Amino acid sequence: MRGATILLPAIVVASCAAPGPTARPNVVLFLADDQGWGDLSIHGNTNVRTPNLDTLAREGASFTRFFVSPVCSPTRAELLTGRYHPRTGVYATSRGGERLDLDETTIAQIFDAAGYATAAFGKWHNGTQPPYHPNARGFDEFYGFTSGHWGHYFDPSLDHNGRVVRGNGYVTDDFTDRAIRFIEDHRAESFFVWVAYNTPHSPMQVPDRWWGRFDESDLPQRHRDPEKERLDHTRAALAMTENIDWNVGRLAERLAELGLADDTIVVYLTDNGPNGWRWNGGMKGRKGSTDEGGVRSPFFVRWPRAIEAGTVVDRIAGAIDLLPTLADMAGIPPTTAKAVDGLSLKPLLLPGASSADLWPDRHLVSHWRGRTSVRSQRFRLDHDGRLFDMAADAGQRTDVAARHPAVAARLTEARSAFISEIVPELQDADGRPFPIGHPEHESTHLPARDATAHGAIERSSRYPNDSYFTNWTSPEDAITWDVEVLAGGRFEVVLYTTCSENDAGALIELRLGEQAVSGRIDQAHDPPLVGMEDDRVERIESYVKDFQPTVLGEIDLQPGRGTLFLRAPEIPGDRAMDFRLLILRRRPS
Secondary structure: OOOOOOOOOOOOOOOOOOOOOOOOOEEEEEEEOOOOOOOOHHHOOOOOOOHHHHHHHHHOEEEOOEEOOOOHHHHHHHHHHOOOHHHHOOOOOOOOOOOOOOOOOOHHHHHHHOOOEEEEEEEOOOOOOOOOOHHHOOOOEEEEEOOOOOOOOEOOEEEEOOEEEEOOOEHHHHHHHHHHHHHHHOOOOOEEEEEEOOOOOOOOEOOHHHHOOOOOOOOOOOOOOHHHOOHHHHHHHHHHHHHHHHHHHHHHHHHHHOOOHHHEEEEEEEOOOOOOOOOOOOOOOOOOOOOHHHHEEOEEEEOOOOOOOOEEEOOOEEHHHHHHHHHHHOOOOOOOOOOOOOOOOHHHHOOOOOOHHHOOOOOEEEEEOOEEEEEOOOEEEOOOOOEEEOOOOOOOOOOOOOOOHHHHHHHHHHHHHHHHHOHHHHOOHHHOOEEEOOOOOOEEEEEHHHOEEEOOOEEOOOOOOOOOEEOOOOOOOEEEEEEEEOOOEEEEEEEEEEEOHHHOOEEEEEEEOOEEEEEEEOOOEOOOOEOOOOEOOOOOOOOEOOOEEEEEEEEEEOOEEEEEEEEEEEOOOOOOOEEEEEEEEEOOO
């Protein structure tokens, strides 16, 4: 079931006590963005210092073979639902393909229904417009951005529960501050907090405090193919990683000060392999690859009341296991709309539970853009059908299919089944409109990312996520969105735009069917682009600027699907405007 009009069925979660030492453990879930398995000193990287993450691993359990998806939004979908991402409608990282189907049950909804205070801070990347927005997916509090990447990391424009706000300082520091504040405010109740950092994803920006140790420094450990490595990019990624480590340490320290550390499950993982060719334990592949280096992630779980310090788990596991594991450890039946693909890892984590020797044989599948690989406990079958003995050949250099024909046949069958049975579930995902006017949410954001340009209008970058539209020179030009109005009513129309003094006065019209509203961009607002002064490495993403809100007027909308047009019928100057965002805000009836 897909489409904006499908609402999540009610989730009924019985109240029950966990069989572990505490009935209501808190949960803090950290997710880093584009950090590789090898970007940690505990994994043998001498280029970087991550004392707080190393301590987290040593004080709890660490998994030696944990796997996520090759890129950002699919991993988030699997983490949120416990299901392989092709089942969930997530097939891309932008333009609507990142959206999590509306009939999926999220981990936040499960914990929210069990009475937990829930919050997400940072990068969401599974849908922007309600009911795809995190506030509609089980999170009481959201502070961050819903896009796949962001254009500036210092005092940026952010989303706080559906409203545009200004961030405070460097983003990871700001997200951590907000998470700590939420924990302080909810210390007397159980809480589920997701801290989803957007670093070390590009653009490569990091404060001087962290950059200073890496600027022009020698890096003794290099990628296995050193000619591929860009040392400036590696330095920036590791500096950003050390900032993450500091922030994880700050939050962990505050948990201890509040007396909450023993009763809080703290989890740390990343969303894919490294975003550059750098040291990664000699593994093959990086972000975007279905090889080991593209999907292997650190995975640490600390719960002092229940998990013995120094626990090391060598069984394969993955992002699909997060929902069943955390629900099980909290004593919450994971009542979901659909069956999950993951398993509860609780038997591998808690002393006295089922022996790991009795853990079932399983395989995990990695899929992205037509490439599918399968991992068993010992072997990996890659997307070209080559078999590698990962215990003896972590770098995937020698095909051993001829030596292990039965294994190759079994994993080939599993891959074929995934391709034929699960991948086709994405076949109608492209047809989903962008919902507007959700009855339970005040505002709908329609960014340039989700629009289609017509005529000479251009994107500020070929990467849509944080782009804007420019070169709007003709009244014949337009941008459009395929939308569905979920609940009719009257809406205030707000545009986030810029224009030079010579271009002020353009007449702008928004139309959906027979309904339209128009107004002029009378106030000149022509700020400079920002970002380049803070970039440590030349970026590929769009630079950004301070877009100004203008109230265009109000429009009456009726339920139904159609094409939403934004036009400029009169352009007195050279250009109508540069456009970043449209907000439809429901007016009181």
